[in-house]
Amino acid sequence: MLLFLQKKKSLPLIVAIIPAWNEQGAIGPTIARLPREIVDHVIVVDGGSTDATVSEARDAGAEIIVQSRRGYGAACAEGAARAAALGARILLFLDGDGADAAELAGQLVGPVRDGTADFVIATRHQREPGSMLWHQVLAGWGIGALVGVMTGVRYRDMAAYRAIGVDTLHGLGMTEMGFGWNLEMQMRAASAGLRVVQVNMPYYRRVAGQSKVAGSLPGTVRASARILRTLLVLGLALRRAR
Numbered sequence: 001m002l003l004f005l006q007k008k009k010s011l012p013l014i015v016a017i018i019p020a021w022n023e024q025g026a027i028g029p030t031i032a033r034l035p036r037e038i039v040d041h042v043i044v045v046d047g048g049s050t051d052a053t054v055s056e057a058r059d060a061g062a063e064i065i066v067q068s069r070r071g072y073g074a075a076c077a078e079g080a081a082r083a084a085a086l087g088a089r090i091l092l093f094l095d096g097d098g099a100d101a102a103e104l105a106g107q108l109v110g111p112v113r114d115g116t117a118d119f120v121i122a123t124r125h126q127r128e129p130g131s132m133l134w135h136q137v138l139a140g141w142g143i144g145a146l147v148g149v150m151t152g153v154r155y156r157d158m159a160a161y162r163a164i165g166v167d168t169l170h171g172l173g174m175t176e177m178g179f180g181w182n183l184e185m186q187m188r189a190a191s192a193g194l195r196v197v198q199v200n201m202p203y204y205r206r207v208a209g210q211s212k213v214a215g216s217l218p219g220t221v222r223a224s225a226r227i228l229r230t231l232l233v234l235g236l237a238l239r240r241a242r
Contacts, residue, residue, distance in 0.1 A: 014040050014109055015088040017079035019072055020096035021047035024056055025208030030094070031060035033102035038109055039092060043082055045075040053096075073181030077174065084166050092163045098207030100161040108163040111197050118168050118194035121186065122161035125200035143183065143231060150235045153190035156198055158182050158227075168194065180230025187234050 016039045020027055031042055042062040046054050047070070054064055065082055067075050080091055090112050094100040100122065111117035141156070148154030160182055169185070172192065176184040189196055 013088060014038060014090045014092060014113070015079075015083035015086065016042045016092040016094060016105070017076060017083060018042065018044045018057075018062070018094055018096045019047065019067075019075035019079070020044050020049065020053050020057065022049045022051050023053045023096040023208070024049070024051035026098040026206060027053050027062075027096045028056040028060045029207050030096050030098045030100075030102055031057060031062050033098075034105055035103060038106045041083070041086065041088070043079045044096065045079045047075055057096075069177065071177040071181075072179050073174070073177040073184075076181050077177065080166070080169060084170075088166050090163060090165055091169060094161045099204050100159070101202045101204070104201060105163075107199050107201070108161065112163050112165055116195070117197040118165065119185075119189045120163045120197045120199060121155070121157070122159045122201040122203075123157040123198050124159050124203035126202040128202070128204045130205050143227070146231060146235075147183075147187055147190065151187055151190035153186075153196055155186055155190075158186065159201075159203075161201065164189075176226075176230050176234075178230075179226040180234075183227055183230050184234055187231075 016034055018027070018030065023030075027044065031044075034042060042060075043065060044054075044057040044062040045065045045067050046057075047067045058064055063082075065078055067078060069078070076093060079093075083091055090109055092105055092109055094102060094105075108120045108122060111120050143158060144155040162182075162185070164185070172185065172188040174181065174184055174188070186196075
C-alpha cells in the first residue's frame, strides 16, 4: 500500500497531482516536502521519463500514472480524473522540480477546504536568485494584466502551484491539453465568477535537472506560442459568451 495511504488509512480527500518528465533528483524531495497532515495522496503523472523519475517517485510514496496523451494539460487532466476516482475533494497541482514551496501546501488548500475560496493560486513573490528568468517574470505580469482586462480578475502570476475543488474544476469545462492549461483554468475561473485567492509564496531554484520550458529556446517558444494561442482564442470565446 502507498505510504500516504498507510498514514491516513482512509480514502484520499486532498490529492496532489505532479506532472513529471525526467525529474530524477527533484521529484523525491518535492514529494517529501508535502505535509502529510495536509495531503492525503500524491499522484505523479509521468510523461515517459527515461531516467529514475518513476522509481524515485514511487519510493517517496506516490502513485504513478503513465501519461497516455502528450501535453502538460493532458497530464494534469489524467491526474485529476484518477484523483476523482479515488474520492478526492480537493486537488493540489504543483511541478516536480522542487521549485514550488511544497511545504506550504496548507496555505493553498486551506481556503478551499474551509469554504472561503473556490480557487487558490500561488504568486511567486519571494524568488530565489536564478529561479526565474526576467522574461518569465515579465510574461507573467503582462499576461496577468491582459486577463484582467478580459475577465476583470487581475492575476499576478501563472504559477502551476494551485488548489481547486474537484467539482469546481469539472465545472470549468477545461479543453486545453498543452502548456495553456494553467492559463485556461485562471481565465475560466475568473469568467465564472469564482472566488479567487492569490497567495504570495517563496519560489526556489529547481533541485535538479533542466527546465523543459525555460531551459531551452525551443521549449520556451513552444510554450509561449501555446499560451498566447490560449489567451487569444479563449479570450474571444469568453467575450462572445457574455
